Amino acid sequence: METLKLKYSLKDGDFSNAGNASSNIKKNLKMLGINAAVIKKMVVSIYEAEVNMIAHANGGVIEVFIDEEKIKAILADVGPGIPDIDQAMKKGYTTASEEVRQMGFGAGMGLPNIKKNSDDLKIESVVGEGTTLTITSYYKS
């Protein structure tokens, strides 16, 4: 299978469209006949990252590459960056606003959920410049 590439742009604070990219990615993975358990995990990871970009990071771009052995999602934002990634990975740690928390987000579970549901997670972040997450799932391992 040749690499299939999907690309989505997210707007800052656009909660009404949060999940649209994840939903479209899910549909594409289903059409490709990828194992349902793999899709489930990937969808959790991408949705969490999608919400993070909308809630914290001025929006950004999601790119997904699918080849014969893996699904790789690259989520790049131009947000404030993460000063301490270890702290951000801790369950319960959050910098979400009160408004975002009232919606049921911002419980400090996003990044831990992504880590748990991916085979490989790379976080590159520069304070003041932005954050890029690379989430990989090997579906034929």
Place this chain on the structure above:
Amino acid sequence: MTIRDIVEKLDLKVYSGEKGLDKIVETAYCSDLLSDVMGNGDENQLWITLQTHKNAMAVAALKDMSGILLVNNHQPNADTLEASNDEDLPVLGSDKPAFELCGLIYQLMQKS
């Protein structure tokens, strides 16, 4: 058990997503944190919550849940109803609090 069975037995309101009333419900999950539901919810579950906004619908659809039950007479937002009808994913409601609804649904499931 289907969503319709639960609606009839507990006299729940059906706000939207009527086409999905025959979806199977294997179990339920009760939480108001979206990330908790993303992490711990599963397909064929009825989600019991007070979250009325459209993002709850996005989570339920992404997780292939059977429906959403709003507690304490919380009213769904207009765009939630629209998404519910698009996805055929019912939004239900009750004036009872979450604890009572969980208990009643648990009892129903034990009997079935």
